[in-house]
Amino acid sequence: MKLIACIKQVPDTAEVKVDPKTHTLIRDGVPSILNPYDQFAIEECVRIKEEIGEGSISVITMGPPQARSALMRCLALGADEAILISDKAFAGSDTWATAYTLSLAIKKIGSFDIVFCGQQAIDGDTAQVGPELAQQLGIPQVTYIEKIEICNKHKLTIHKQTEDGYQILEAKLPVLLALLPPTSFQPEHPPMSSILKAKKKPFNVWDAKLWEAMNQNLV
């Protein structure tokens, strides 16, 4: 079972302040955190791996070098391998470009069964990268997932939130899941032993050069 999780490091929007004179964002001193939606996705991903009893989790992000700390947290939470896609060429990517780059990274990893994403990130709130990534990978998506009920090697039973309640869906693999944390969700703080263990796990950094070669092979 190959599980992939896509995450984002975000400024803690609860801490973002606006300069009263210039009306621009004061970003200095705003702490960066792992997007809480993504932390929930990682925790679910780890739970699914344990339930199935085998498999590996690759966690991917596209971002600046400092996004490493968000990936390290994911490794401490139980992911097996981290990939940081980082290059100045990727700065200012919109959701389509982000999804496209992530799709190339996932194709480079090879085959997979489930891609996990948070429903949205707390800085942009667009909720677009998940469905755009699913489209580029040519797999179906389920968004607004409240609960993964049953998971085996071929299919999932999922609760999807709707505006009037929820639907129970059955999804064949491979599939992309966009998860919505429960209202009471409190991000888990991994213990020191897990943080130390994370430092020994594989950590890859890919840049645009590697990319150009990939791109030519794929298209």
Place this chain on the structure above:
Amino acid sequence: MGIEIVLDKCTGCGLCIKACPFAAIKIKDKKAEIEANCTLCGSCVEVCNFDAILIERPKLSDKDLSEYKNVWIFVELREKGVKKVSLELASKAREIADTLGENVGAVILGEKAKHLCNEIAAYGVDVIYIAENNNLSEYNTSNYTGILTGLILKYKPNIVLFPATHLGRDLAPRVAATLEVGLTADCTGLSIKDGLLLQSRPAFGGNIMADIISPNARPQMATTRPNVMKIQKPDFTRKAEIVSIPVDIDSKAMRIVIKEIVKTTKSGTKSLDEADIIISGGRGIGSADNFKILEDLAKTINGVVGASRAAVDAGWRPRSDQVGQSGKTVSPKLYIACGISGKIQHQVGMKSSDTIIAINMDPDAPIFDIADCGIIGDFTEIIPVLNEELKKNLCKN
């Protein structure tokens, strides 16, 4: 045409035929063959287990951009009726189309929806594209994406607007990625500047506004939140041209199947984003139990209970009750905010309410800046008194 069957990979399994909503594939000599009515929607590519179908859609040059005309909306339905947000989109699309000198088109997908056409036309729609099929009664990503993508490729609209609802936020990015065009999420303002769609949206938790244009691709696509755009007065003498789209859907090709639909809100009751009266509670409510005080008042005045993010994060209310930047945008006739400080993130979701009453212990709470009526005090004392008085008066009437 930009679609190709890789013959040595195709096994003739026929799954693509089931997936094609336009009945544009047949099997000939044990291989798939594409018919002339293919729209390049891509539904077949997704289901093919052998990577045997390749699609290359033509890239647009500057000259091609001018071929794209008219402003389209995607019409979302609820309980066999038109959702209010769809009428908001129609009203906005009319305004934009008038500025551009173009028509308004609307796409309706559903089981039976022809009877809704008059209502949609009344809000300014000129052409309605309608696809009816049993398998479209409930939303599913793949069929809706395939049909809508096919229609966009065929009719070339300049602008396509979606509601930023659960459905729209699942469908719009899927369609945008298929067409390789941009998409602006959760717009709170749409206008035309130099012939382009100017899309305004809040960013960074509502702390700043961003203006976005999509100059190099068509269609220009955006989602807008419910209760942001104003509904114009309907004109029921308006008639729209109705274009029926024949579709052919085989549910066996679906990779995701709905097993059960559970409704937690009672059928017929108003949802938070369509309610006339909302009584919302925040951190100051103090506990899940205390929300009963708000529910009692809601019962008396036929309102719906909402919550701030703080109350939801505390686990006192479900996330579906959340009003604000990361929750729902509402614009009821009356919004009563109890124990909500009213930071910008909350205001973004409710400031267009007709009348706002705020009850808070803190005289400096930002909610008082936008309230029509402010009460400094304890809601546990004020709301029950208000409730009793209203009960007496409502009984008299």
